[in-house]
Amino acid sequence: MAEQQTANPTEVEKGISIFLDVFRRADKNDDGFISWEEFVSYCADGVMGKEELQALFDDIDSHNTNNIDTEELCTYFAQHLGEFREVFSLLEDLNKKTTNVLYTTSKVYKESNRIDKFITRFIMREIIYQMSALQRPMEAASDILDTQAREERDDIKPLEVEDVIKKPSASGIVPGRVVRRAKRQVSAPGSLGEGTGVMNSQVDRLSKLIDRLERKVNFDGFRDEEVIHGEDDTLLLVNREFTVTQDKLDEFQANLRAYVDVTQGFRGCLNVSVRDLRDSNTFSLYEIWTSEEKQAQNCDNEAFKTLMDQASEQSKNSMKIPGSWWKREI
Numbered sequence: 001m002a003e004q005q006t007a008n009p010t011e012v013e014k015g016i017s018i019f020l021d022v023f024r025r026a027d028k029n030d031d032g033f034i035s036w037e038e039f040v041s042y043c044a045d046g047v048m049g050k051e052e053l054q055a056l057f058d059d060i061d062s063h064n065t066n067n068i069d070t071e072e073l074c075t076y077f078a079q080h081l082g083e084f085r086e087v088f089s090l091l092e093d094l095n096k097k098t099t100n101v102l103y104t105t106s107k108v109y110k111e112s113n114r115i116d117k118f119i120t121r122f123i124m125r126e127i128i129y130q131m132s133a134l135q136r137p138m139e140a141a142s143d144i145l146d147t148q149a150r151e152e153r154d155d156i157k158p159l160e161v162e163d164v165i166k167k168p169s170a171s172g173i174v175p176g177r178v179v180r181r182a183k184r185q186v187s188a189p190g191s192l193g194e195g196t197g198v199m200n201s202q203v204d205r206l207s208k209l210i211d212r213l214e215r216k217v218n219f220d221g222f223r224d225e226e227v228i229h230g231e232d233d234t235l236l237l238v239n240r241e242f243t244v245t246q247d248k249l250d251e252f253q254a255n256l257r258a259y260v261d262v263t264q265g266f267r268g269c270l271n272v273s274v275r276d277l278r279d280s281n282t283f284s285l286y287e288i289w290t291s292e293e294k295q296a297q298n299c300d301n302e303a304f305k306t307l308m309d310q311a312s313e314q315s316k317n318s319m320k321i322p323g324s325w326w327k328r329e330i
Contacts, residue, residue, distance in 0.1 A: 015081070015089035019074045033067035040164045047149045049156040103280055233323030235270065236289040242311040244281045252310040256283065259303040263287065266301075268294025288321075 026042035060076045244252040275284040289295040
């Protein structure tokens with residue numbers, strides 16, 4: 001197997017680092033490379049033919065590995081951005097600033113008075129409107145360019161994703177039923193009005209997580225249930241939050257990965273996942289256990305003790321949930 005080439009976000013120039021996010025969304029199976037199938041799944045636009053996309057794939061694949069790594073993707077598009085480079089630079093700043101503002105707002109909103117809460121909601125609606133107003137001309141221009149491209153060569157048969165990916169595979173490239181349903185809903189005429197392109201983008205980003213969960217969580221079984229006290233099986237949901245100083249960030253992330261690896265193999269753990277709040281050095285750890293006893297036993301391992309020593313600030317919350325909500329065998 002070829003050695004993975006991974007670009008360090010800190011080494012990517014401003015306006016180009018956004019393609020690291022493009023790479024992450026295209027790399028559906030998280031193996032650190034974009035395969036031909038993943039490239040088609042992400043890039044097929046109903047205009048380009050198979051030969052054209054194959055030639056583009058080969059141009060980007062400068063290492064000739066039949067896979068695209070982060071360095072190749074960033075290098076290729078850095079040469080072709082032109083005036084869009086400044087737009088991507090502004091988007092990068094906007095993304096970071098918006099994330100920080102939303103995080104700060106979430107911390108103070110609950111304790112604000114009703115007038116301040118109204119002002120916050122009003123401002124956020126106006127921001128959404130301004131973003132939608134900016135999105136409309138971009139979508140219109142994109143549609144016009146697509147139409148012009150189709151008219152240029154009517155002899156080319158556009159490559160569709162289904163031409164390459166015939167059925168769902170273990171790689172998870174084809175979205176699950178929840179994702180397909182969400183895409184149909186946000187794409188339906190008049191379903192959400194403005195901003196459907198943004199919603200589709202968010203659906204794509206969540207597709208991998210949803211594909212994992214929809215095979216485990218009983219989405220279709222939520223209903224009013226009458227149970228006898230003491231006879232209802234329950235599971236334990238545990239949430240821990242860590243805030244880490246910058247100088248310990250790399251070490252903490254390494255210890256966190258080690259803890260997750262150990263916990264995933266611990267009998268009684270049904271699921272463990274991590275959320276990293278961008279630009280805040282804050283991590284949320286979620287675990288689902290068959291019992292409190294099993295969760296307590298896991299706290300005795302060295303990986304857990306090392307992890308707890310790394311955090312400069314931490315909190316823990318837990319709650320029991322009905323066992324019938326979880327499909328996976330216990």
